[in-house]
Amino acid sequence: xxxxxxxxxxxxxxxxxxxxxxxxxxxxxxxxxxxxxxxxxxxxxxxxxxxxxxxxxxxxxxxxxxxxxxxxxxxxxxxxxxxxxxxxxxxxxxxxxxxxxxxxxxxxxxxxxxxxxxxxxxxxxxxxxxxxxxxxxxxxxxxxxxxxxxxxxxx
Amino acid sequence: xxxxxxxxxxxxxxxxxxxxxxxxxxxxxxxxxxxxxxxxxxxxxxxxxxxxxxxxxxxxxxxxxxxxxxxxxxxxxxxxxxxxxxxxxxxxxxxxxxxxxxxxxxxxxxxxxxxxxxxxxxxxxxxxxxxxxxxxxxxxxxxxxxxxxxxxxxxxxxxxxxxxxxxxxxxxxxxxxxxxxxxxxxxxxxxxxxxxxxxxxxxxxxxxxxxxxxxxxxxxxxxxxxxxxxxxxxxxxxxxxxxxxxxxxxxxxxxxxxxxxxxxxxxxxxxxxxxxxxxxxxxxxxxxxxxxxxxxxxxxxxxxxxxxxxxxxxxxxxxxxxxxxxxxxxxxxxxxxxxxxxxxxxxxxxxxxxxxxxxxxxxxxxxxxxxxxxxxxxxxxxxxxxxxxxxxxxxxxxxxxxxxxxxxxxxxxxxxxxxxxxxxxxxxxxxxxxxxxxxxxxxxxxxxxxxxxxxxxxxxxxxxxxxxxxxxxx
Numbered sequence: 282x283x284x285x286x287x288x289x290x291x292x293x294x295x296x297x298x299x300x301x302x303x304x305x306x307x308x309x310x311x312x313x314x315x316x317x318x319x320x321x322x323x324x325x326x327x328x329x330x331x332x333x334x335x336x337x338x339x340x341x342x343x344x345x346x347x348x349x350x351x352x353x354x355x356x357x358x359x360x361x362x363x364x365x366x367x368x369x370x371x372x373x374x375x376x377x378x379x380x381x382x383x384x385x386x387x388x389x390x391x392x393x394x395x396x397x398x399x400x401x402x403x404x405x406x407x408x409x410x411x412x413x414x415x416x417x418x419x420x421x422x423x424x425x426x427x428x429x430x431x432x433x434x435x436x
Numbered sequence: 437x438x439x440x441x442x443x444x445x446x447x448x449x450x451x452x453x454x455x456x457x458x459x460x461x462x463x464x465x466x467x468x469x470x471x472x473x474x475x476x477x478x479x480x481x482x483x484x485x486x487x488x489x490x491x492x493x494x495x496x497x498x499x500x501x502x503x504x505x506x507x508x509x510x511x512x513x514x515x516x517x518x519x520x521x522x523x524x525x526x527x528x529x530x531x532x533x534x535x536x537x538x539x540x541x542x543x544x545x546x547x548x549x550x551x552x553x554x555x556x557x558x559x560x561x562x563x564x565x566x567x568x569x570x571x572x573x574x575x576x577x578x579x580x581x582x583x584x585x586x587x588x589x590x591x592x593x594x595x596x597x598x599x600x601x602x603x604x605x606x607x608x609x610x611x612x613x614x615x616x617x618x619x620x621x622x623x624x625x626x627x628x629x630x631x632x633x634x635x636x637x638x639x640x641x642x643x644x645x646x647x648x649x650x651x652x653x654x655x656x657x658x659x660x661x662x663x664x665x666x667x668x669x670x671x672x673x674x675x676x677x678x679x680x681x682x683x684x685x686x687x688x689x690x691x692x693x694x695x696x697x698x699x700x701x702x703x704x705x706x707x708x709x710x711x712x713x714x715x716x717x718x719x720x721x722x723x724x725x726x727x728x729x730x731x732x733x734x735x736x737x738x739x740x741x742x743x744x745x746x747x748x749x750x751x752x753x754x755x756x757x758x759x760x761x762x763x764x765x766x767x768x769x770x771x772x773x774x775x776x777x778x779x780x781x782x783x784x785x786x787x788x789x790x791x792x793x794x795x796x797x798x799x800x801x802x803x804x805x806x807x808x809x810x811x812x813x814x815x816x817x818x819x820x821x822x823x824x825x826x827x828x829x830x831x832x833x834x835x836x837x838x839x840x841x842x843x844x845x846x847x848x849x850x851x852x853x854x855x856x857x858x859x860x861x862x863x864x865x866x867x868x869x870x871x872x873x874x875x876x877x878x879x880x881x882x883x884x885x886x887x888x889x890x891x892x893x894x895x896x897x898x899x900x901x902x903x904x905x906x907x908x909x910x
């Protein structure tokens with residue numbers, strides 16, 4: 282068990298990565314699949330994972346929402362030859378900041394203690410949510426894949 | 437040598453970004469160099485784009501005929517203000533130069549925004565992602581030849597849509613995304629590559645493009661009308677058209693330019709208005725993706741069946757962010773540690789970076805001697821891939837005649853996603869590796885190195901461990 286994010290970084294080795302793909306059933310809006318990957322079964326509860334992904338999906342839906350306000354913003358932007366994009370932070374950017382904070386918080390509270398780490402999708406071109414699975418280096422004989430060289434003692 | 441690959445690096449010996457690489461990779465020369473300035477991600481961007489103003493401005497590699505477009509607009513408008521406006525102000529109204537001025541400014545601004553904005557480029561898949569996708573598709577492990585084109589079917593609004601696999605970017609393209617061979621990038625909601633603006637038109641700059649052509653058609657029609665009125669007024673009283681033209685020779689030039697361009701620009705505006713109202717892209721329209729040519733009952737799954745809503749969802753949707761983070765910094769520890777795995781090479785636009793070619797070569801050759809298997813496992817994106825990609829974008833008017841480089845004003849788009857706060861190691865390293873793969877004339881770098889190593893995003897220790905160990909492949 283890891284107690285915090287720093288400990289995770291310094292005392293664990295990366296075992297595997299899981300990629301949560303996009304869900305295109307509703308079009309090209311940003312939405313991720315909530316299917317629970319099998320690699321995480323032993324690491325985290327299904328409900329926690331689904332909550333995280335659903336919250337992220339809600340954030341992205343909020344960012345891309347088309348309504349009266351976005352219509353007004355679009356007209357105003359057009360009238361100024363879109364120069365306001367140079368001055369103002371767009372709504373999407375504001376929501377992305379919220380998402381970054383949320384992911385940081387989730388990592389600290391929920392995922393790092395379980396040896397997992399979520400990478401913000403914006404760093405992967407919004408294609409995937411990358412979840413890194415770490416193995417404690419001290420643990421011996423764990424069934425992690427490629428790289429845990431957990432010391433010579435276990436051998 | 438082989439033992440060193442599995443050597444575990446003691447975490448205490450490796451604080452955060454100081455380059456203390458494994459000793460066997462001959463990085464002593466690197467240590468002797470003075471500390472390199474932090475590099476930005478645009479400097480290692482794998483596509484064929486050029487960057488100006490330290491990554492703020494992005495253009496396609498071939499600017500097409502953008503200078504011609506600008507020249508025509510400036511010349512015509514200039515002649516209009518010089519030759520026609522004084523006469524018309526005197527004889528008609530002073531609103532004319534005002535309207536003309538507003539339209540001219542509008543056209544110019546939207547043109548520059550279309551040309552210099554990231555159209556919605558999708559960053560290429562990281563090696564881990566690519567490996568994960570490969571695993572899902574094909575478990576036979578046969579890498580001796582390129583497998584047949586891969587597709588994936590998804591259901592969008594009860595409509596079956598095929599997603600194609602992009603061999604250059606190593607990912608399944610999202611719906612409506614297409615790979616532009618001129619820019620060598622996958623672009624979201626790809627419309628077409630426009631040589632007149634010297635850039636692709638995609639999700640992020642379509643609204644600029646549409647505003648540009650609409651305002652340009654207004655401007656052209658306005659100038660045409662004013663010039664005609666001007667010449668008609670001058671020719672009054674039996675003086676004749678020739679006399680009028682002699683008095684105002686500039687008007688003759690304007691007349692010719694406007695006459696020939698107004699029809700095509702009006703036509704283009706009308707066509708794109710139709711596309712916007714039905715939420716189609718030029719790409720889809722040309723290919724007939726949703727017109728049911730194959731006899732099946734296909735409809736456009738993205739259309740909301742309402743013209744107003746369609747227009748809103750194309751033009752008024754909140755501006756999406758740029759996904760390529762041009763101005764983000766590459767982590768310095770990664771740049772330094774992976775001298776053998778990632779070779780920095782000068783990119784197309786003359787970037788003044790001193791790369792680690794020389795010291796990297798030695799390490800590269802050492803590692804190349806170790807693992808010849810890497811040559812098959814490393815998914816390199818060589819320039820030829822752009823052509824061998826099964827789906828080449830229909831570069832509509834693609835007529836790359838000349839290469840001009842143009843850097844005008846800065847266009848700050850939303851590219852700052854927190855330069856330092858996020859772990860971007862993986863992305864940076866994979867991009868670097870692919871970058872060097874794309875622009876390698878030097879036979880010394882023919883042996884590809886494993887890009888599968890950089891995965892430990894927050895764990896620099898593991899990252900360097902993998903950087904040193906080339907054999908344990910994923």
